[in-house]
Amino acid sequence: MHSKISYFLSRIFSYPEQDPVRAGLTQALAGLAADMDLDAAPSTDITWDLARVEYTRLFVNAVGGVPAPPYASVYRSGARILMQQGLDEAIGYYRQAGVEPDSGPEPADHISVELAFVARLLETGNRKLLKDFLRDHLLKWYPVFFERLLAAQPHPYYETAARLTRLFLQNLCQEDSYEQTTVS
Amino acid sequence: MNRRRFLKLSAATCAALASLELENKGIFRPVASDAATCKGLPGSLGAKEVTSVCEMCFWRCPIVAKIKDNKLVKIEGNPKSPTNGHRVCARGNSGIQLLYDPDRMKYPMKRVGARGEGKWARITWDEALDEIAHNMKEVKKKYGPHALAMFDHGASAEFYREIFRATGTENFSNEPAFFQCLGPVSMAYLTTYGYQVSERVDMANAKAMLFFGSHLGENVHLSHVREYMKGLLRGAKLVVVDPRFSAAAGKADMWLPIRPGTDTALILAWINYVIQHDLYDKEFVHKHCKGFEQLRKSVRDCTMDWAARICDLNVDDMTKAIKMVAEARPRVSLHPGRHAAWYGKGDVQRHRAMGILTALFGSVGVPGGLYFPTPIHLGEADCLGEDEVDDLIEDVKPPETSLKDGYAFADIFPGSPTDAIIKATKTGKPYPVKLWGVCGVNLLQTISNPYQTMDAIKKLDFIFTIEVLPTEPAIWADIILPEATYLERYDAVHKKGNLYPYVTVRQPVVDPMFESKPPYWIARNLAKRLGYNLFTCKDEREFLNEQLEEIDLSLDKLSKAGGIVTFKANPYKDLNKPLGLNTDSGKVELYAESYDDEDLDPIPRFEPVPAPPKGYARLVYGRVPMHTFSRTMNNLWLSNECPEGKLWINDEIATRIGVKDGETVIMENQAGYRSNPVTLFVTAGIRPDTVYLPHGFGSRSPLLTKTYGKGASDQFMITNYRQDPFMGASGHRSNFVCLIKDGKKLSIPELRPLPPEIPRFKMRKAS
Numbered sequence: 001m002h003s004k005i006s007y008f009l010s011r012i013f014s015y016p017e018q019d020p021v022r023a024g025l026t027q028a029l030a031g032l033a034a035d036m037d038l039d040a041a042p043s044t045d046i047t048w049d050l051a052r053v054e055y056t057r058l059f060v061n062a063v064g065g066v067p068a069p070p071y072a073s074v075y076r077s078g079a080r081i082l083m084q085q086g087l088d089e090a091i092g093y094y095r096q097a098g099v100e101p102d103s104g105p106e107p108a109d110h111i112s113v114e115l116a117f118v119a120r121l122l123e124t125g126n127r128k129l130l131k132d133f134l135r136d137h138l139l140k141w142y143p144v145f146f147e148r149l150l151a152a153q154p155h156p157y158y159e160t161a162a163r164l165t166r167l168f169l170q171n172l173c174q175e176d177s178y179e180q181t182t183v184s
Numbered sequence: 185m186n187r188r189r190f191l192k193l194s195a196a197t198c199a200a201l202a203s204l205e206l207e208n209k210g211i212f213r214p215v216a217s218d219a220a221t222c223k224g225l226p227g228s229l230g231a232k233e234v235t236s237v238c239e240m241c242f243w244r245c246p247i248v249a250k251i252k253d254n255k256l257v258k259i260e261g262n263p264k265s266p267t268n269g270h271r272v273c274a275r276g277n278s279g280i281q282l283l284y285d286p287d288r289m290k291y292p293m294k295r296v297g298a299r300g301e302g303k304w305a306r307i308t309w310d311e312a313l314d315e316i317a318h319n320m321k322e323v324k325k326k327y328g329p330h331a332l333a334m335f336d337h338g339a340s341a342e343f344y345r346e347i348f349r350a351t352g353t354e355n356f357s358n359e360p361a362f363f364q365c366l367g368p369v370s371m372a373y374l375t376t377y378g379y380q381v382s383e384r385v386d387m388a389n390a391k392a393m394l395f396f397g398s399h400l401g402e403n404v405h406l407s408h409v410r411e412y413m414k415g416l417l418r419g420a421k422l423v424v425v426d427p428r429f430s431a432a433a434g435k436a437d438m439w440l441p442i443r444p445g446t447d448t449a450l451i452l453a454w455i456n457y458v459i460q461h462d463l464y465d466k467e468f469v470h471k472h473c474k475g476f477e478q479l480r481k482s483v484r485d486c487t488m489d490w491a492a493r494i495c496d497l498n499v500d501d502m503t504k505a506i507k508m509v510a511e512a513r514p515r516v517s518l519h520p521g522r523h524a525a526w527y528g529k530g531d532v533q534r535h536r537a538m539g540i541l542t543a544l545f546g547s548v549g550v551p552g553g554l555y556f557p558t559p560i561h562l563g564e565a566d567c568l569g570e571d572e573v574d575d576l577i578e579d580v581k582p583p584e585t586s587l588k589d590g591y592a593f594a595d596i597f598p599g600s601p602t603d604a605i606i607k608a609t610k611t612g613k614p615y616p617v618k619l620w621g622v623c624g625v626n627l628l629q630t631i632s633n634p635y636q637t638m639d640a641i642k643k644l645d646f647i648f649t650i651e652v653l654p655t656e657p658a659i660w661a662d663i664i665l666p667e668a669t670y671l672e673r674y675d676a677v678h679k680k681g682n683l684y685p686y687v688t689v690r691q692p693v694v695d696p697m698f699e700s701k702p703p704y705w706i707a708r709n710l711a712k713r714l715g716y717n718l719f720t721c722k723d724e725r726e727f728l729n730e731q732l733e734e735i736d737l738s739l740d741k742l743s744k745a746g747g748i749v750t751f752k753a754n755p756y757k758d759l760n761k762p763l764g765l766n767t768d769s770g771k772v773e774l775y776a777e778s779y780d781d782e783d784l785d786p787i788p789r790f791e792p793v794p795a796p797p798k799g800y801a802r803l804v805y806g807r808v809p810m811h812t813f814s815r816t817m818n819n820l821w822l823s824n825e826c827p828e829g830k831l832w833i834n835d836e837i838a839t840r841i842g843v844k845d846g847e848t849v850i851m852e853n854q855a856g857y858r859s860n861p862v863t864l865f866v867t868a869g870i871r872p873d874t875v876y877l878p879h880g881f882g883s884r885s886p887l888l889t890k891t892y893g894k895g896a897s898d899q900f901m902i903t904n905y906r907q908d909p910f911m912g913a914s915g916h917r918s919n920f921v922c923l924i925k926d927g928k929k930l931s932i933p934e935l936r937p938l939p940p941e942i943p944r945f946k947m948r949k950a951s
Contacts, residue, residue: 001193007206014208015291015306024204031197052305053296060290061654063302065889069286081820082284082697083255091253099212105291105699116208 006119019048043157067152072109075141228258235747239670240275243405249693264746266684267407289666290698317713319646338624340703352580357599369524372535378766388414389551392512401431429869443496445793451537453491463510465546475775513545515552528906528915533788549757563734569718585614592782601912609640628656629814632905654887673702674724794945799931800920817891828895829878830865862896872935
């Protein structure tokens with residue numbers, strides 16, 4: 001079920017190709033938030049149009065610059081541009097798992113691709129790589145991305161998704177160390 | 185939350201998750217075997233090399249891109265290039281920062297807020313192109329074809345231009361950069377010499393060079409600057425006429441700090457002087473020029489004393505300078521200049537006068553003088569569909585009153601004058617213009633009176649822009665299409681027929697990022713929706729190969745040759761034979777009969793332009809070597825090197841009005857428009873009646889995070905302008921500013937007396 005959560009979050013951080021309410025995304029988001037004790041504002045009022053406009057503002061192009069560019073590269077090196085160290089790191093982990101992402105329109109260090117990768121590692125049970133990926137890569141930049149996203153006062157739909165993702169990734173990381181300590 | 189809770193999901197949530205489509209599940213595939221990396225090798229070592237062509241400015245140096253792991257890591261000059269070799273300039277190096285700029289356009293966008301508000305939604309290419317095609321059809325149906333207008337510039341414009349031409353509009357192109365920049369100088373040299381001389385001046389072999397208001401070295405056109413430096417290193421004399429101590433003035437033997445707007449008086453006096461003192465090339469004039477007698481008579485009253493008073497120079501310096509240049513004849517590089525739209529009125533004639541002086545020195549078709557292009561005859565790519573367009577527009581009626589009316593020579597150039605289109609859009613006269621397409625040009629940081637341009641945009645039914653970066657026009661657009669950067673696309677065969685002729689092509693060094701698309705693809709898919717059978721080649725490679733075939737080349741052959749093929753140059757002429765120029769007489773036209781027919785002066789005359797009103801200085805502008813106008817301002821590396829331009833002001837003026845170097849002020853122009861804060865550069869290197877600001881700063885696009893609001897824009901101070909009567913270029917140097925410091929208005933005192941021949945600009949009384 002954890003991989004499903006991660007695939008789900010990956011989908012929310014992709015461009016909304018469907019109405020989030022009709023596609024059941026808002027319902028699943030609310031359920032997850034409740035299950036994980038996350039005090040989240042209801043986000044069921046999000047329309048498809050609103051989601052598209054909000055996603056564009058937060059992640060694509062916006063007045064004042066995109067508040068939270070969803071790419072590891074922007075956070076992992078001083079230059080704050082695309083396709084740098086953050087991408088190299090991500091691809092390095094993908095290759096360790098013997099995979100690479102389809103060449104979609106987005107660079108491979110997009111948050112949705114990285115969350116799909118987390119899901120895949122959970123699916124395949126590659127705990128060691130998951131731990132390294134989280135600790136040395138994704139959780140190195142996600143918190144900064146998260147802060148910048150929240151500072152832009154996103155619609156509750158994206159705020160909840162961002163909070164949930166943070167909690168989920170932190171717990172995955174902790175769970176991993178917990179399991180390790182119990183094993184040893 | 186404890187671990188137990190983390191693991192435990194409610195049944196409802198599980199069900200909700202289970203029913204979802206997890207479309208990102210399949211995005212990973214086994215790694216391909218050829219995913220070799222060059223890890224371990226530092227920098228660009230071990231990188232794959234792809235040849236291409238730079239587009240950080242329009243000089244378009246051949247480059248080599250270094251690619252590692254499908255990423256561009258470095259750009260160098262193409263060592264096979266006969267012009268720049270392995271060199272690129274600061275901007276060329278920084279192309280990587282354009283490609284990977286997080287601010288770049290990534291997807292087609294549709295405006296959702298008010299026009300100018302800056303609120304969008306990402307949409308699909310189908311939605312975007314459908315909407316553009318729909319609006320083009322609607323506007324054409326409702327108002328006729330001429331209600332559509334295209335503003336274009338750059339290597340990708342050719343394709344879109346063809347689409348707009350197919351609609352039948354007379355406004356299918358107005359390449360604003362042409363009408364605002366090169367137009368007047370092209371017009372003058374076409375009349376005088378029958379070809380667009382542009383920068384074809386052989387400075388490397390000159391014994392003397394003469395520049396009027398040149399930014400050479402401040403605008404780095406790499407190979408051109410190198411030729412200029414080569415000439416200087418070989419000992420050429422240099423005379424620079426400029427109200428400002430420019431980079432070129434810093435290398436000059438003589439700097440003549442002329443009163444702005446009076447260059448033609450100086451040139452006419454020099455023409456008269458060289459005729460009177462037998463300092464001209466009699467044989468060349470006799471054999472190759474038409475109208476010498478008329479010229480001689482026309483300028484005989486233009487004495488050095490007269491010009492000295494007008495130009496605020498001294499006769500000794502003027503005489504010494506012209507002798508220095510004349511002694512070097514015929515090896516004189518009188519640079520025709522580039523950005524020539526200064527005052528509107530008189531610009532063509534100023535460049536005509538320069539062309540005439542060049543002819544008197546016999547500096548034509550000889551080493552060190554003007555030279556001739558070496559034509560490279562590429563094939564026509566039939567698939568572009570030019571014949572098809574001709575058929576389509578056969579029956580289109582010209583408008584009753586054309587936007588070219590009143591401009592005797594506008595017909596020579598494609599499209600209509602930029603200013604005429606903007607005014608028609610704003611006023612609906614002589615006919616309504618209701619839709620704009622904008623490609624590769626920042627209209628608001630290029631065209632005189634941007635406030636008027638914004639007013640015009642508000643009157644449009646529809647405006648779309650094709651952009652690499654979201655510059656000012658994007659803020660106003662209804663639809664923005666993301667175009668692939670020059671590093672991600674094919675566009676055209678790039679040929680240079682100058683001193684070192686070559687053919688090369690631009691090609692993608694990496695795949696287009698996000699959903700940005702190359703111009704051929706965009707144009708092809710838009711044309712399809714409009715029902716035009718254009719762009720029939722299946723892709724750019726076929727389109728380019730069709731052109732290359734004619735000279736027995738192909739993309740593959742070019743690639744094998746290192747991306748570039750060179751040809752023998754034929755720049756000089758045998759002056760014992762007739763020049764056979766493409767002018768009315770076949771000779772150099774000192775006297776232009778075609779002008780006489782249009783009631784324009786067949787020989788240049790000095791017409792004064794108004795001097796600054798009391799309390800103001802004239803605003804002139806120029807370049808910095810790190811930037812190409814507004815288009816490079818958001819580049820991280822270049823912005824870091826030069827984040828804002830400084831306002832040059834004369835040191836004596838500064839003392840009198842109590843401002844210091846490095847202080848921040850605001851400019852206010854004669855119409856009351858105020859600038860962003862700007863830093864002062866106090867110097868003796870500028871006349872007291874003039875201030876100078878590098879162009880392109882002061883971005884008003886809040887989508888450009890690295891440059892928004894940095895520095896002041898000269899363009900937003902340019903609200904007063906006139907049209908040149910030949911082809912409709914708008915002048916840019918008829919604006920005057922005073923300074924505001926700490927909220928207090930500082931009047932600029934007049935230190936140089938104004939002769940009676942020069943009127944003063946009349947301020948409009950506030951009503």
